[in-house]
Amino acid sequence: MVATGVLMAIAVLVPLLSVFVARVGSLEISERHHSHHDTYVIASTLSWGVLFSMVFMGALGLLLGWLCMVTAFEADPKVVLAFFDAFLVTACVAWSALRRYKVVTFDDYLCVTPFIGPVATIRYDEISAMEWSASLIVPRARNVSVFVGHRRRALLWAVLDLDQILMRIDRFDVLENLSS
Secondary structure (H helix, E strand, C coil): CCCHHHHHHHHHHHHHHHHHHHHHHCCCCCCCCCCCCCCEECCCCHHHHHHHHHHHHHHHHHHHHHHCCCCCCCCCCHHHHHHHHHHHHHHHHHHHHHCCCEEECCCEEEEEEECCCCCCCEHHHHHEEEEEEECCCCCCCEEEEHHHHEEEEEEECCCCHHHHHHHHHHHCCCCCCCCC
């Protein structure tokens, strides 16, 4: 019974804490365009969509777990709750990574904060190549890999406004041809 209680607590706390963090984080004044830089982050609809799915799956897990405990279904409530908790933890990690990703463009350089890893600061005049690649997140969209020398320094994901970022970088001479 203790294990079931812990699994139920996870199903309640993970979505609630995530929504709380999102609400507190959205209270900050976040302007996209400043006089000396622009900040690009994932769309709030994507972030809130992941949060909504976490709340829905947490509630569904609790409901199905309870139905198993009252023997309406012949399944082990721990297995059912563990399944939904695994989804919640995975979605929470993915949501945290998506929230972290951002690109900040300045007059002569950009800073890319990836999903995981250190921030990459790249001067526009040091960019040796930019290549298009297929996006796994956005169907029929393309990401842009930014190279300095022969090393990829950043990946600009299609979830952002790539047109505006590329206009700010203004290095179309190193951008791979769209037809290739």
